Amino acid sequence: MSLQINAVILAGGMARRMGGNDKGLVDLNGQPMIKHAIDRIKPQVKEILINANRNHSSYAEFGYPVVSDEDSGYLGPLAGMITAMAQTNADYLLVVPCDCPLLPTDLVSRMLSQLESHDADLAVASDGKREQPVVMLLKPSLRDSMKAFLDGGERKIDFWYAKHNCVVTDFSDQPNAFVNVNTPEQKQQLSEAIAK
Ligand SMILES: Nc1nc2c(ncn2[C@@H]2O[C@H](COP(=O)(O)OP(=O)(O)OP(=O)(O)O)[C@@H](O)[C@H]2O)c(=O)[nH]1
Numbered sequence: 001m002s003l004q005i006n007a008v009i010l011a012g013g014m015a016r017r018m019g020g021n022d023k024g025l026v027d028l029n030g031q032p033m034i035k036h037a038i039d040r041i042k043p044q045v046k047e048i049l050i051n052a053n054r055n056h057s058s059y060a061e062f063g064y065p066v067v068s069d070e071d072s073g074y075l076g077p078l079a080g081m082i083t084a085m086a087q088t089n090a091d092y093l094l095v096v097p098c099d100c101p102l103l104p105t106d107l108v109s110r111m112l113s114q115l116e117s118h119d120a121d122l123a124v125a126s127d128g129k130r131e132q133p134v135v136m137l138l139k140p141s142l143r144d145s146m147k148a149f150l151d152g153g154e155r156k157i158d159f160w161y162a163k164h165n166c167v168v169t170d171f172s173d174q175p176n177a178f179v180n181v182n183t184p185e186q187k188q189q190l191s192e193a194i195a196k
């Protein structure tokens with residue numbers, strides 16, 4: 001029987017550096033930012049969840065369930081992951097942010113094969129220079145550990161996964177895969193690069 005892999009796309013942040021505009025919904029080359037991530041991820045997973053804390057009806061228009069953080073205090077990306085892990089019965093959950101429009105099209109296959117060959121609990125992506133803590137493939141059963149970590153006042157995702165059997169999957173062959181759009185200037189730069 002083949003494994004079921006679902007994804008959550010995190011769009012639950014405050015997007016302060018984007019001037020508070022809901023980052024997943026800002027336009028990037030004619031499409032909402034999150035739509036670029038959806039198009040990259042959709043062929044790789046069975047089901048998608050969108051995690052958002054405002055503008056639910058706009059996010060619902062993409063045709064996937066929209067879930068909000070259980071705690072409305074904007075506790076960071078871990079809060080979105082915990083919510084999604086509670087709502088998925090898949091073997092693995094892929095976590096990606098809404099603000100990486102160029103995610104690898106082979107993200108799941110490479111993370112899964114490395115995870116399985118190392119018998120690990122989770123895989124985190126790297127661009128070769130830095131780990132990408134909001135790009136993970138993990139077992140939903142890790143939710144209790146993540147919740148205890150967050151409830152203890154911790155926020156740093158890399159501190160959490162360091163406590164687990166974790167592999168780092170290297171995507172340095174795709175140097176732009178994790179280009180992250182946090183500011184209007186970064187959006188403009190990427191927009192021009194895509195249009196070329
Ligand atoms: N569910 C949830 N997701 C979050 C939260 N904070 C950040 N994220 C998501 O985590 C990912 C990485 O966060 P950032 O790029 O820093 O986004 P952000 O916090 O909205 O932006 P800034 O306010 O500019 O730091 C993005 O996909 C965010 O939507 C949160 O409190 N809850």
Ligand SMILES: [Mg+2]
Pocket residue numbers: 097099180181182
């Ligand atoms: Mg970001």
